[in-house]
Amino acid sequence: MSKEKVMEKSNLIKVLQTEQKKEGFISDAAIERIAEEFDLPVVEVEGVVSFYTQFKRVPPGKYQIMVCDGTACHIIGSTLILNWITDDLGIKDGETDEEGLFSLESVACLGCCSLAPVISINGKVYGKLDRKKLLKIIADYKKKEAAGA
Amino acid sequence: MIKRIKVGMASCGIAAGAGEVLELLKEIAQDKEVVEVGCIGHCYAEPLVEVETDSGNYIFEKVQPKEKDLQKLLELDEFTRFQPHNLRIDKERLLITSLAGKIVPTSLDEYKDHKGYEGLKKALEMKPDEIVEEVKTSKLRGRGGGGFPAGLKWSFLAAKESEQKVLICNADEGDPGAFMDRTLMESLPHQVIEGMLIGAKATGARKLFIYCRAEYPLAVKNLNIAIEQIEKEGLNIIDGEPVDIMVKEGAGAFVCGEETALIHSLEGKRGTPRYRPPYPTDYGFHGYPSAINNVETFANVPFIVREGGAKFAETGTENSTGTKLFALAGDLKYSGLVEVPMGISIGEVVYDIGGAEPGSVKAVQIGGPSGGCIPADHFDTPIDYDSLTSLGAIMGSGGLIVIGNDRCMVETARYFLEFTTRESCGKCTFCRIGTKRMLETLERITGGEGSTEDVELLSDLGNKIIRGSLCGLGQTAPNPVLSTLKYFNNEYLAHVEEGFCSAMECKALVDVFIDQETCIECGQCIKNCPVDCISEDYVVDNEVCTRCNSCIEVCPVDAIARIAKGGEVSVRN
Numbered sequence: 088m089s090k091e092k093v094m095e096k097s098n099l100i101k102v103l104q105t106e107q108k109k110e111g112f113i114s115d116a117a118i119e120r121i122a123e124e125f126d127l128p129v130v131e132v133e134g135v136v137s138f139y140t141q142f143k144r145v146p147p148g149k150y151q152i153m154v155c156d157g158t159a160c161h162i163i164g165s166t167l168i169l170n171w172i173t174d175d176l177g178i179k180d181g182e183t184d185e186e187g188l189f190s191l192e193s194v195a196c197l198g199c200c201s202l203a204p205v206i207s208i209n210g211k212v213y214g215k216l217d218r219k220k221l222l223k224i225i226a227d228y229k230k231k232e233a234a235g236a
Numbered sequence: 237m238i239k240r241i242k243v244g245m246a247s248c249g250i251a252a253g254a255g256e257v258l259e260l261l262k263e264i265a266q267d268k269e270v271v272e273v274g275c276i277g278h279c280y281a282e283p284l285v286e287v288e289t290d291s292g293n294y295i296f297e298k299v300q301p302k303e304k305d306l307q308k309l310l311e312l313d314e315f316t317r318f319q320p321h322n323l324r325i326d327k328e329r330l331l332i333t334s335l336a337g338k339i340v341p342t343s344l345d346e347y348k349d350h351k352g353y354e355g356l357k358k359a360l361e362m363k364p365d366e367i368v369e370e371v372k373t374s375k376l377r378g379r380g381g382g383g384f385p386a387g388l389k390w391s392f393l394a395a396k397e398s399e400q401k402v403l404i405c406n407a408d409e410g411d412p413g414a415f416m417d418r419t420l421m422e423s424l425p426h427q428v429i430e431g432m433l434i435g436a437k438a439t440g441a442r443k444l445f446i447y448c449r450a451e452y453p454l455a456v457k458n459l460n461i462a463i464e465q466i467e468k469e470g471l472n473i474i475d476g477e478p479v480d481i482m483v484k485e486g487a488g489a490f491v492c493g494e495e496t497a498l499i500h501s502l503e504g505k506r507g508t509p510r511y512r513p514p515y516p517t518d519y520g521f522h523g524y525p526s527a528i529n530n531v532e533t534f535a536n537v538p539f540i541v542r543e544g545g546a547k548f549a550e551t552g553t554e555n556s557t558g559t560k561l562f563a564l565a566g567d568l569k570y571s572g573l574v575e576v577p578m579g580i581s582i583g584e585v586v587y588d589i590g591g592a593e594p595g596s597v598k599a600v601q602i603g604g605p606s607g608g609c610i611p612a613d614h615f616d617t618p619i620d621y622d623s624l625t626s627l628g629a630i631m632g633s634g635g636l637i638v639i640g641n642d643r644c645m646v647e648t649a650r651y652f653l654e655f656t657t658r659e660s661c662g663k664c665t666f667c668r669i670g671t672k673r674m675l676e677t678l679e680r681i682t683g684g685e686g687s688t689e690d691v692e693l694l695s696d697l698g699n700k701i702i703r704g705s706l707c708g709l710g711q712t713a714p715n716p717v718l719s720t721l722k723y724f725n726n727e728y729l730a731h732v733e734e735g736f737c738s739a740m741e742c743k744a745l746v747d748v749f750i751d752q753e754t755c756i757e758c759g760q761c762i763k764n765c766p767v768d769c770i771s772e773d774y775v776v777d778n779e780v781c782t783r784c785n786s787c788i789e790v791c792p793v794d795a796i797a798r799i800a801k802g803g804e805v806s807v808r809n
Contacts, residue, residue, distance in 0.1 A: 096503065096504050097502060097503050097504045097522075098504060099504035099505075100484075100485075100487050100501065100504050101484070101485070101504075103487070104450065104485060104487065134506055135504070135505065135506055138489060138506040138507060138508075138661075139486075139487035139488050139489050139507070140487075140488035140489065141450055141486075141487040141488035142487060156412065157412035157413045158411075158412045158413030158565070158566070158601065158604065158635065158637045158651070158652075159413050159565035159566055159571075159637060161412070161651050162566060162567070162637065162639065162643050162648065162651075163566075164785070167784060167785050170782065170784050171766075171784065171786065174766035174767075174784065175766075194451070195410065195412045195451075195488075195490070195655070196410075196411070196412040196413060196414070196415075196451075197251075197451070198247055198248070198415040198418050198451070198452070199247060199248045199251040199252075199279075199415075200279070200413055200415065200563060200565035200571060201248060201279030201280050201282070201565060201571035201572055202248065202251050202252060202279075202282075203565065205251065210453075212247075212250070212251035213251075214251050214252065217789055218764070218785075218786055218789045218790070219789070219790070
């Protein structure tokens with residue numbers, strides 16, 4: 088294989104990221120298609136997908152809730168935050184609800200430690216949370232959804 | 237007269253609501269220039285707005301997106317002005333972050349107005365080995381954690397003969413609780429790039445990568461804008477040849493901070509590390525000689541070349557020169573990003589700069605999942621590479637979490653181990669299985685089922701994982717446990733011998749108790765309990781209770797508390 092060709096393979100992660108940005112997750116069909124494009128065995132692409140936590144294999148909810156479990160958030164109570172959301176929405180870490188509205192995921196660090204504990208919903212960060220604030224934020228999303236539907 | 241209004245729009249500012257402030261400001265001050273800048277490091281006071289006037293600059297803190305408040309700010313109202321506390325000003329030494337939050341990150345002109353790219357200009361007129369010498373003179377050590385001398389690393393790459401050489405900026409800041417690199421890239425992308433271009437001249441590398449974690453979209457955006465700007469101006473031309481510089485986004489794997497794993501990831505593969513040697517300077521990206529430096533290391537370089545290595549070495553200690561950025565968070569008053577001279581004591585950072593109450597702190601955690609906990613009675617230790625290592629911690633990349641008296645050290649250690657267990661790539665048996673066994677043991681202890689043998693097992697297994705692992709992840713994973721075992725052994729023993737967690741944090745060792753004498757029977761706790769375990773006469777059924785703290789949070793008279801299991805008095809607070 089030529090050097091140029093090898094260098095191209097460096098773009099595998101980038102292509103997977105683009106796919107996920109477009110579809111929200113990486114489907115089996117996408118893996119097969121990308122493997123063909125890169126002239127790689129399917130298993131190798133699957134291996135890369137499963138290695139990196141960024142890649143999702145199931146469709147996420149319309150609103151993706153990320154609970155920061157960085158050190159600062161953890162010692163201030165991110166476990167409680169996660170539990171409160173589970174109690175409210177009935178979904179656990181890594182799950183999407185039946186309507187496909189909310190998905191929940193704990194992440195390593197959102198990098199806003201001074202606002203701990205924080206969550207982000209579709210990229211918008213909410214900080215200095217307590218139970219009341221948190222439930223209100225989720226309720227607002229539900230309300231917004233009900234109004235729009 | 238107001239010349240310009242600057243809104244701090246780094247990630248932390250945006251999270252605190254700076255976006256809304258910016259929009260409203262643009263609306264009500266249409267005749268003024270409103271710009272977005274980076275972060276000045278005082279996260280606790282976000283959102284921050286700075287007003288430049290003829291008679292000086294004024295900073296306003298905790299600015300709310302309300303028209304009335306913003307009007308006051310435009311009138312330079314004295315009451316809401318921000319003044320960083322004096323102790324912090326005294327103790328900080330800003331060598332590399334002096335421009336952060338002061339200039340528009342994506343303005344090349346503004347960076348140039350503040351000596352930007354002067355270092356590069358000087359470097360282009362120097363011989364490669366002269367630059368390497370200058371960096372050696374500065375005694376700059378790698379800021380990613382390991383502390384390897386940067387000049388020496390560059391000299392290895394410079395000495396290589398190859399059709400292609402590669403210089404990589406490690407911006408995969410994966411430590412939970414660390415955000416130094418993010419701030420540098422968001423607020424000063426040009427400074428990082430200038431450092432890399434100087435490195436390219438010094439080492440002969442003509443292909444440059446910035447491997448940035450994907451969770452930092454603003455950093456990626458600002459870096460890409462900056463790269464476009466320098467390419468347009470031809471600042472990337474070295475010895476008549478354009479240098480290729482590219483941002484590559486990581487995909488979320490902590491182990492990719494390790495250099496051989498990072499290279500695999502750059503090549504589009506699974507990010508597993510490999511045995512060294514060969515070192516990347518011999519065999520790196522696609523086999524080409526490659527050198528990898530951390531973001532903060534590169535950010536130091538323009539100063540070193542511009543002002544001289546000797547001048548740089550004036551700050552800090554004999555073997556640890558310059559400054560270090562720390563992301564200060566946890567149980568303290570002033571969280572944020574601080575830049576301190578090497579050699580400053582931990583206590584000065586925690587108490588003087590961070591404003592933590594003396595007596596309220598039991599330890600600091602330095603270096604994230606690879607680092608260790610240092611107890612308060614060692615706070616006079618100077619912050620330099622060697623002193624920290626001798627205490628069982630590491631400099632790490634710069635996360636510094638203050639741990640208050642009411643936190644459980646066993647739980648803290650468990651948390652870090654859970655992180656490394658999850659992030660272990662699985663290549664080495666000791667790291668893959670050993671960390672899992674350690675985690676299970678810790679879970680037994682925090683779950684109230686541990687024994688004294690478990691405590692001994694932890695230290696034995698920890699030391700074996702260090703010896704049996706290939707890369708930095710495994711070799712440092714046991715540090716949080718070993719350091720807490722060393723300094724907080726009594727807490728481990730209290731858990732296993734008495735079933736007692738003094739911090740009231742470990743769920744299995746606490747009950748929730750309502751003090752009938754304080755209770756006003758308002759019903760809030762009953763209403764908010766997700767598992768309906770509080771009876772009408774305000775008694776908690778601890779068999780059903782999940783210790784979620786909902787009732788404690790809503791109680792208006794603080795009548796509810798966690799108490800030691802089987803006990804009857806409130807111990808917390």
